Amino acid sequence: MKYAVRYYTKTGNTQKLAKAIADELGVEALSIREPVNDYVDYLFLGNSYYAFNIDPEVKYFVRSLDKTKVGKIVNFGSAAMLNSTYKKVKAEADKVGIPMAEEEFHCKGEFKGIHKGKPDENDCMAAAEFAKKFKE
Numbered sequence: 765m766k767y768a769v770r771y772y773t774k775t776g777n778t779q780k781l782a783k784a785i786a787d788e789l790g791v792e793a794l795s796i797r798e799p800v801n802d803y804v805d806y807l808f809l810g811n812s813y814y815a816f817n818i819d820p821e822v823k824y825f826v827r828s829l830d831k832t833k834v835g836k837i838v839n840f841g842s843a844a845m846l847n848s849t850y851k852k853v854k855a856e857a858d859k860v861g862i863p864m865a866e867e868e869f870h871c872k873g874e875f876k877g878i879h880k881g882k883p884d885e886n887d888c889m890a891a892a893e894f895a896k897k898f899k900e
């Protein structure tokens with residue numbers, strides 16, 4: 765199995781999860797500014813909510829993916845109040861014909877003094893455990 769990890773972050777929270785997942789999979793956690801050039805079975809995509817939506821950059825990234833290079837997108841994120849960006853990411857993935865894995869990972873991320881310190885060490889361990897399920 766081949767993997768890639770890409771993330772979008774404004775305050776570093778999703779990057780923490782991306783690193784934990786990437787370490788587990790033995791790949792590098794890279795920003796969505798880095799294109800996916802070689803085929804991967806699973807593209808782990810970290811993203812979050814900002815004013816009730818995913819960032820336009822994330823939408824653009826998903827829409828610019830080459831469906832011959834990505835088997836499935838695996839969503840993960842750290843939104844503070846809402847739980848899942850899955851539907852927003854899927855709406856973009858559907859436009860380019862890339863399937864989404866049904867499972868996703870989410871934990872709360874620190875935002876304006878709430879969920880202080882999150883994602884924490886336990887969240888990162890849980891993210892790594894989640895990634896392990898995709899290993900052969």
Ligand SMILES: Cc1cc2nc3c(=O)[nH]c(=O)nc-3n(C[C@H](O)[C@H](O)[C@H](O)COP(=O)(O)O)c2cc1C
Nearest residue numbers: 773774775776777778814815816844845846873875
């Ligand atoms: C400008 C801004 C707007 C946000 N809006 C929302 C929101 O609408 N819903 C929500 O659940 N979280 C919201 N959050 C919280 C972030 O999703 C949360 O802090 C997340 O962990 C940020 O991830 P990041 O550090 O990787 O950017 C917002 C955060 C910021 C900075």
